[in-house]
Amino acid sequence: MNTISDYHVHTSFSGDCSIPPETMIEAAVRGGIRHLCLTDHMDYDYEEGGVCFEFDPKEYLRRLSLMKEKYADQIDLAVGIELGLQPYLGKKHHNLVFSNSFDFVIGSIHLVHSRDPYFPSYFEGREEDAAYLEYFQCALQNLQAYSNFDTFGHLDYVVRYGPNRNRFYSYDRYREILDEILRALIRKDIGLEVNTGGYRYGLDAPNPCREIICRYRELGGRIITLGSDAHDPGYLAYGFGQAAELLKSCGFDSYFIFHDRKPEEIGL
Ligand SMILES: [Zn+2]
Ligand SMILES: [Zn+2]
Numbered sequence: 001m002n003t004i005s006d007y008h009v010h011t012s013f014s015g016d017c018s019i020p021p022e023t024m025i026e027a028a029v030r031g032g033i034r035h036l037c038l039t040d041h042m043d044y045d046y047e048e049g050g051v052c053f054e055f056d057p058k059e060y061l062r063r064l065s066l067m068k069e070k071y072a073d074q075i076d077l078a079v080g081i082e083l084g085l086q087p088y089l090g091k092k093h094h095n096l097v098f099s100n101s102f103d104f105v106i107g108s109i110h111l112v113h114s115r116d117p118y119f120p121s122y123f124e125g126r127e128e129d130a131a132y133l134e135y136f137q138c139a140l141q142n143l144q145a146y147s148n149f150d151t152f153g154h155l156d157y158v159v160r161y162g163p164n165r166n167r168f169y170s171y172d173r174y175r176e177i178l179d180e181i182l183r184a185l186i187r188k189d190i191g192l193e194v195n196t197g198g199y200r201y202g203l204d205a206p207n208p209c210r211e212i213i214c215r216y217r218e219l220g221g222r223i224i225t226l227g228s229d230a231h232d233p234g235y236l237a238y239g240f241g242q243a244a245e246l247l248k249s250c251g252f253d254s255y256f257i258f259h260d261r262k263p264e265e266i267g268l
Helices: 021-030 057-070 087-098 128-145 171-187 210-218 240-249
Strands: 005-009 035-042 076-084 104-108 191-195 224-227 254-259 262-267
Touching (some): 005 021, 005 076, 005 224, 021 035, 021 057, 035 104, 035 254, 057 076, 076 087, 076 254, 087 128, 104 224, 128 171, 171 191, 191 210, 210 240, 224 240
Parallel strands (some): 076 104, 191 224, 224 254
16 A cells, blocks of 8 residues: 555553553654554443553643644644443543544444453353344444444454454354444444454454455445554554455545544545
């Protein structure tokens, strides 16, 4: 791809990342990334594993605005956020997004009825299928509850952590619910994120998988965003070449970045 834009990256503002924003930005500059969006975790009411996924948005915007200036001649830095969606949090997210000027907002599901599939307990005592289905049902429920975000993060995140991961998983198995989710995204003008973290997790696929990305296009979806979900500088833009080829094979010839919540198209 000609222009590399990584629009899903974490820094030490995230509870699960210790890399200072400066370190991440400088690594991105060295890696030839043209457009970088930092998207730290804001997961209200996250009570698993003893990690707090909340930060002070004013301090975040203040610090990163200074960095936008500082690195302006080296990289186009955007300030984003990854919201951890839960159906009852709509009002809180609305207030957060409207009182802070983010460039880009990712809506992601990390918690299904307060449980994160990251932990094996999410899968205990039931079939993998049921656990995956519950995740997708929760995704749809969230989309119906709140949808002021620009792209939907790692739509099949749950597959990263299932006992068999993506061995028996396919779009066809969950076609009905996935189509409902994709149609809701298209209707609401929300993008679909291609999260290359899946490659890092050994899935040999991004999240979501290729069939879902192709299906999004088939149904009329156009807004693809691209993110590595790096929590470490070594994973910036990880697998982007592979993801670009995959996108082309689904019929896409561009993807989108955002400034001030407005989409800008970039050729693949
Ligand atoms: Zn996430
Ligand atoms: Zn993330």
